[in-house]
Amino acid sequence: MSDRIRYGGDYNPEQWPERVWDDDHRLFTEAGIDTLTVGVFSWSLTQPAEDTYDLTVLDRVLKRAAEEGRQVCLATGTAALPPWLAKKYPEVNRTDFEGRRHRYGQRHNFCPGSPVYRRLSTALAGRLAERYADHPALLAWHINNEYGGACYCDRCADAFRAWLRERHGTLDALNDAWWTTFWSHRYTDWDQIEPPSALTEHWRGPDHTAFQGLTLDYRRFMTDALLGCFTAEKEAIRAHDPHTPVTTNFMGMYRPLDYHRWAPHLDFASWDNYPPLGAPPTWPALAHDLMRGLKDGAPFWLMEQTPSTTACRDVNPLRRPGELRLATFQAIAHGADAALYFQLRASRGACEKYHGAVIGHAGRADTRVFREVAGLGHELAALGDATLGARTPARTALLFDWDSWWALETSDGPSRLVRYQDTVHAYYRAAREAGADVDVVPQTADLTPYDVVLAPVLHLVKGDLAARLEAVAERGGTVLATFLSGRADEHDRAFLTDVPGPLAPLMGVRVDEWDARPPEFVQSVRLGEFRAEARLVFEIVLERGAEPVGTYGTDFYAGTPAVTRNAFGRGEGWYVATDLDQPGVDHVVRRVLARHDLIGPYAGHPALETATRTAPDGTRLLFLLNHGREPARLTAHATATDLLTGRRTGAGEPLTLDPLGVVILSLPYPRPQQMRRPRSSGTPDLRKK
Numbered sequence: 001m002s003d004r005i006r007y008g009g010d011y012n013p014e015q016w017p018e019r020v021w022d023d024d025h026r027l028f029t030e031a032g033i034d035t036l037t038v039g040v041f042s043w044s045l046t047q048p049a050e051d052t053y054d055l056t057v058l059d060r061v062l063k064r065a066a067e068e069g070r071q072v073c074l075a076t077g078t079a080a081l082p083p084w085l086a087k088k089y090p091e092v093n094r095t096d097f098e099g100r101r102h103r104y105g106q107r108h109n110f111c112p113g114s115p116v117y118r119r120l121s122t123a124l125a126g127r128l129a130e131r132y133a134d135h136p137a138l139l140a141w142h143i144n145n146e147y148g149g150a151c152y153c154d155r156c157a158d159a160f161r162a163w164l165r166e167r168h169g170t171l172d173a174l175n176d177a178w179w180t181t182f183w184s185h186r187y188t189d190w191d192q193i194e195p196p197s198a199l200t201e202h203w204r205g206p207d208h209t210a211f212q213g214l215t216l217d218y219r220r221f222m223t224d225a226l227l228g229c230f231t232a233e234k235e236a237i238r239a240h241d242p243h244t245p246v247t248t249n250f251m252g253m254y255r256p257l258d259y260h261r262w263a264p265h266l267d268f269a270s271w272d273n274y275p276p277l278g279a280p281p282t283w284p285a286l287a288h289d290l291m292r293g294l295k296d297g298a299p300f301w302l303m304e305q306t307p308s309t310t311a312c313r314d315v316n317p318l319r320r321p322g323e324l325r326l327a328t329f330q331a332i333a334h335g336a337d338a339a340l341y342f343q344l345r346a347s348r349g350a351c352e353k354y355h356g357a358v359i360g361h362a363g364r365a366d367t368r369v370f371r372e373v374a375g376l377g378h379e380l381a382a383l384g385d386a387t388l389g390a391r392t393p394a395r396t397a398l399l400f401d402w403d404s405w406w407a408l409e410t411s412d413g414p415s416r417l418v419r420y421q422d423t424v425h426a427y428y429r430a431a432r433e434a435g436a437d438v439d440v441v442p443q444t445a446d447l448t449p450y451d452v453v454l455a456p457v458l459h460l461v462k463g464d465l466a467a468r469l470e471a472v473a474e475r476g477g478t479v480l481a482t483f484l485s486g487r488a489d490e491h492d493r494a495f496l497t498d499v500p501g502p503l504a505p506l507m508g509v510r511v512d513e514w515d516a517r518p519p520e521f522v523q524s525v526r527l528g529e530f531r532a533e534a535r536l537v538f539e540i541v542l543e544r545g546a547e548p549v550g551t552y553g554t555d556f557y558a559g560t561p562a563v564t565r566n567a568f569g570r571g572e573g574w575y576v577a578t579d580l581d582q583p584g585v586d587h588v589v590r591r592v593l594a595r596h597d598l599i600g601p602y603a604g605h606p607a608l609e610t611a612t613r614t615a616p617d618g619t620r621l622l623f624l625l626n627h628g629r630e631p632a633r634l635t636a637h638a639t640a641t642d643l644l645t646g647r648r649t650g651a652g653e654p655l656t657l658d659p660l661g662v663v664i665l666s667l668p669y670p671r672p673q674q675m676r677r678p679r680s681s682g683t684p685d686l687r688k689k
C-alpha cells in the first residue's frame with residue numbers, strides 16, 4: 001500500500017445497488033481516495049435476526065475495495081440497534097435522565113449494562129473479525145461509533161453500586177467522599193444509593209446536583225460502562241485478529257466521556273471534527289491537540305469531517321471555497337495521519353440526506369465540492385509520507401481534566417457563568433496565537449518535557465500533581481494557574497487549607513474571598529501599562545511571597561492583586577485570579593512564554609496559525625496556515641522549502657500566503673540528538689500494515 005496520508009471517509013454502499021458502486025469507485029479514483037470506513041450502521045443487514053448472520057454485502061464491499069486497491073476501516077456496526085433486537089429484548093433500550101425507559105428508535109440507543117447487548121455486540125464483532133482478519137482490504141477496526149450519552153436504568157443502578165464498592169471499599173469511605181452528613185444523606189446500605197438523575201439529586205438538568213461527589217462518580221462510572229462495551233468488542237476482535245489496530249471515533253471536547261480513561265485501550269486515537277459555528281480556528285486546534293495527547297503525542301486520525309455542510313444544526317452553512325483544504329491541513333499540522341469524511345456518498349433519505357458528501361445525489365464529479373475534495377486528494381498524494389509519524393515538539397503543556405470540567409460546571413457557586421471550555425480555550429488560544437506548540441495532556445502526564453505548564457480552571461487537583469508542578473518550577477519552568485484552580489480534591493471536597501489548596505506554595509498567594517458579578521459588570525485590571533478587562537469572578541488575593549503583576553481597578557479590593565508572579569526554585573508560579581478578557585490573557589501568557597523564548601517567529605500575524613511537527617527522519621516541518629481572507633505577507637525567518645510547491649525561500653525574503661493558504665516549510669533541525677521524544681510502545685505504525 002501507499003505511504004501517504006490516508007484519505008477517504010464513511011462509505012455506505014449497502015444503501016445502493018451495485019451499479020452505483022461502479023460510479024463510486026471511479027469517482028474515488030478521481031479524488032485520490034484510498035480509505036473507506038465501512039459498516040458503521042449495518043447491524044440490521046449483517047444480523048437480520050438473532051440466529052442469522054449475513055455478511056454477503058460486506059463480503060462484496062471488501063472484495064471490491066481490495067480489487068480497486070483501496071483499504072477499509074471496518075466498523076463493527078454496534079452503535080445503532082436493529083429493530084428486532086430492541087423488540088425481542090426491551091432491556092437493551094436506555095432509560096434517560098428523566099427516568100423514561102425508551103422504546104426503539106434513533107441510534108446510540110443501547111444500555112451499556114445490558115447483558116443482551118454485550119452478548120450480541122461482541123458476538124457480531126467476533127464474527128466480523130473471524131471472517132475479515134486476514135482480508136487484504138482490512139486496515140483498521142472501528143468499534144461502534146461516537147460512544148456517548150448515559151443510561152439510568154435499574155440495571156445500570158446496580159452496576160453503579162458495584163462500581164462504587166470497588167472504588168470506595170466501604171460505605172464509610174463513600175459517605176466521607178461525598179460528604180453525605182450534609183442534608184442527612186448518610187447511607188447505611190449500598191442499595192440506598194440512586195443514580196443522580198432528575199428523579200433524585202438533580203434539578204434544572206444535569207448540571208444542578210445536590211451532591212457533586214455522587215454526580216462525578218456517576219459520570220466516571222458511565223465513562224467506564226461505555227468503555228466496557230468497547231473493550232469487550234475489542235477482546236472479541238482480538239480473539240481472531242491479534243494485530244490489526246483498533247479505534248473508535250471520539251468527538252474532541254465531548255463532556256460526557258472522560259477520554260483519558262479510554263486512551264490506554266485504543267491502538268490509535270481518532271475523532272470527528274465538527275467545530276461549533278463561528279468558532280475561531282484555535283477551537284478545533286485545541287480539540288486536535290487534546291486528541292493527540294490521548295496517546296502520548298502519537299499521530300491520530302481525523303475520522304470524520306464534512307466536505308461541505310452539516311445537517312444536524314438549525315442552520316447549516318457551507319464551508320467556503322478553500323476552507324475544507326485549510327481545515328484538513330490544520331488537522332495534519334496538529335498530528336493527523338489520516339483525513340476522512342463523513343460521508344462519501346450522500347444518503348438518499350432520512351435525517352442526514354442533506355449532510356454534505358463528496359458525491360451528491362446527482363453523482364456528479366463537476367461540482368465545486370468534488371473538485372475541492374479531488375484537488376486535496378491529489379495534493380496529499382503528492383505530499384506522500386513527509387508528515388507521517390511526525391511528532392509535535394511542544395515545550396508548553398496545557399492540563400485538560402474532565403473531572404475538573406464536571407466539577408466546575410456542576411458547582412453551586414461562585415458563578416454558573418464560568419464555562420470550562422471557554423476559559424481553557426482562552427489560555428490555549430493565547431499560547432497558540434503567540435506561536436507556541438501546545439500539548440494538551442491529563443493531570444497524570446509526565447511534565448518533564450515542558451518549560452511551561454498552563455493549568456486554567458483546574459478545579460480538582462489530584463494525586464501528586466502539585467508536587468510535579470512544583471518540580472517544573474524548581475528546574476526553571478513556569479506554571480500558570482487561574483481562579484477556581486486548586487479548589488477541591490478528587491471527590492470535589494474543598495481542601496481544608498488556604499486557596500488555591502495544594503497549589504498555594506507554588507503560587508505564593510492566599511485567597512480568602514471571591515466576588516462574583518453579573519456578566520455585564522466589567523472590572524478593569526491594570527497590568528503595568530496594559531489595561532485588561534475582567535468579568536464573572538474576582539478572587540481577592542493576599543500575597544504570600546508572590547509579587548503583583550496586575551491589580552484590580554475598582555471596588556473595595558481596588559489596588560489588590562489580580563495577577564501575581566511567584567519565584568519558586570529556578571522558575572515561577574503565575575496566578576490569574578479573575579476571568580481576564582482575551583487581550584488580558586494574551587498579555588499574561590506572552591509574558592510567560594517570552595521567559596522561555598517560546599514566542600514564535602510569526603506571532604505578529606493574528607490570522608496566521610503555525611504548528612510544528614518533527615518527522616521520523618528528524619526533519620522539522622513548520623506549518624503556516626492563513627485563516628485570513630487577505631493574503632498574509634511574511635518575512636521568512638529561516639531558509640526553507642515549501643513541501644507543497646517545492647518553492648525555496650531564503651531567510652529574510654518575502655513569503656506570501658494566499659487567503660486561506662497553506663505552506664509547509666521543511667526546516668533543517670539544528671540539534672539532531674534532541675529531535676525525537678520517545679514513542680509510546682503501544683503506538684501502531686499504520687504505514688507498515
Ligand SMILES: [Zn+2]
Nearest residue numbers: 111151153156
Ligand atoms: Zn442502563
